[in-house]
Amino acid sequence: MKEDDTNYTPELDYFDDWGLEEETLPTLYEHYAFTAGKGQEPLRVDKFLMNFVENATRNKVQQAAKEGNIFVNGVPVKSNYRVKANDVVKVLLPHPPHNDLLVPENIPLNIVYEDDSLLVVNKPAGMVVHPGHGNYSGTLINGLVYHFEHLPNNSSNRPGLVHRIDKDTSGLLVVAKTEEAMLHLTQQFFHKTTQRQYIALVWGNIENDEGTIRGHIGRHLKDRLQMAVFPDGSHGKEAVTHYKVLERFGYVTLIACQLETGRTHQIRVHLKHIGHTLFNDERYGGDKILKGTTFAKYKQFVENCFEVLPRQALHAKTLGFEHPVTHQFLSFDSELPQDMQACIEKWRSYKTANQ
Structure with missing residues (x-):
């Protein structure tokens, strides 16, 4: 399992590679491993892991510590241990049977x-x-x-x-x-021979009618639940997203995205990187008013849009690939779901009313 500053992979295993005997672990565990970044300030290991392991509660993490299942640099630690720069942190969390x-x-x-x-x-x-x-x-x-x-x-x-x-x-x-x-x-x-187009509603008025976003994507150095762009290629893996503007609504823009690569959260993190976070993308801050006025009516309008579309505004609309047997290229298209359609229509009406 690779351990670096930006990536980790949860595994299901009996952990014989950790020097633990199979009979001592009657149930499967999910294990995570992280290397704290060079800029890591001292932080309790339970808080550290809650930041990095999705859906991990403090009770679960502290219970893991009580059971001796949190290791720092190979040594079991208590939940109040303070993680420092370059520490290698591993944790076992109980997993339901396979x-x-x-x-x-x-x-x-x-x-x-x-x-x-x-x-x-x-x-x-x-x-x-x-x-x-x-x-x-x-x-x-x-x-x-x-x-x-x-x-x-x-x-x-x-x-x-x-x-x-x-x-x-x-x-x-x-x-x-x-x-x-x-x-x-x-x-x-x-080999990147598939064709995938996504439809996204993003904050802000994108300057160019079309463009390409290039930048390595890897695990965020401080918040492991997020991905981040590393333009210098120092972390992560190469990622390429092409976009084209479909419709402009002033404070938000409707675009189509074509993927060359398929990294975790690729469209979400690439668009945030260029200043156009997905509308209502909670994890990346799109659930706040990022563009627009301070008028109470506008705030209420945006909140109504959030209620209509209670998630990030992203839909995998088309998919194309070669059939593995006939070798015919198959293409599929899908309608925008009702929640995205309703949100887009609200912005369309808002633009018309305020022109």
């Missing part, structure tokens, strides 16, 4: 295409794609294993999954039904 992670659930799926090799699903906002810490049920995969038997596992043991989109992003995903399809589709995403 079988519980993949309990089939009768979750309705919006399938827009299906054949013997694959299916394309239109995922609603609010649905997590795969089980993880704090999200053990109600995911897309729980629904997939209910509706389809013998889905192939990817390298992370996630049946059928070739790529993913964020919980609060809606839109199209392709799912592999055979090993052959899994391999072929995974290679297409790796």
Whole structure:
């Protein structure tokens, strides 16, 4: 498992690589490892981990410390240990048994295409794609294993999954039904031959009608729940996003984004980097009024928009790839979900009324 200043990977394991015997760990654990950055000021390890591990509560972290499952530089520590620069912090958090992670659930799926090799699903906002810490049920995969038997596992043991989109992003995903399809589709995403277009509503009036955002994306150095752009390439991985303005509403802009790469939160963090955070993107500050006036009526209008669209304004609208068996290039399109349509219409009406 790689450990650096910007990236970490949660794993499910019995931790024999930590020198722990399998029989001492009757349940699976999720483990995380971090290396504190050079600028890390002394901070209690429980607070440090709560900042970096999504859905980790203070009680869970402190319980892990009591059980001797928090290690700093290989030594178990108490929850009041203060993390310093370059400390290597590891934690084990109890995980439900593996079988519980993949309990089939009768979750309705919006399938827009299906054949013997694959299916394309239109995922609603609010649905997590795969089980993880704090999200053990109600995911897309729980629904997939209910509706389809013998889905192939990817390298992370996630049946059928070739790529993913964020919980609060809606839109199209392709799912592999055979090993052959899994391999072929995974290679297409790796070699960047798929075509994906997202529709986004962003804060501010984007200056250029179209453009390209380039900048390595990696885990934020201080807030591990966020990603960040590193233009000098010192951290993270290369990421490229192309955008085109579709409609301007003054204080917000509707754009289309084309992905060359598929990094975590890529569109969200790239657009924030250029000063145009996604509308109502809570994690990246888009749930605040970033552009506009101080008038009470305007504030009420924006709050009404937030209520209509209670998530980041991002939808995976189109998806194109080569079929793994027929080699025909397939293209799929999806309607904007009702919440995004309603929010866009509100801004369209606001612009008309204030021209």
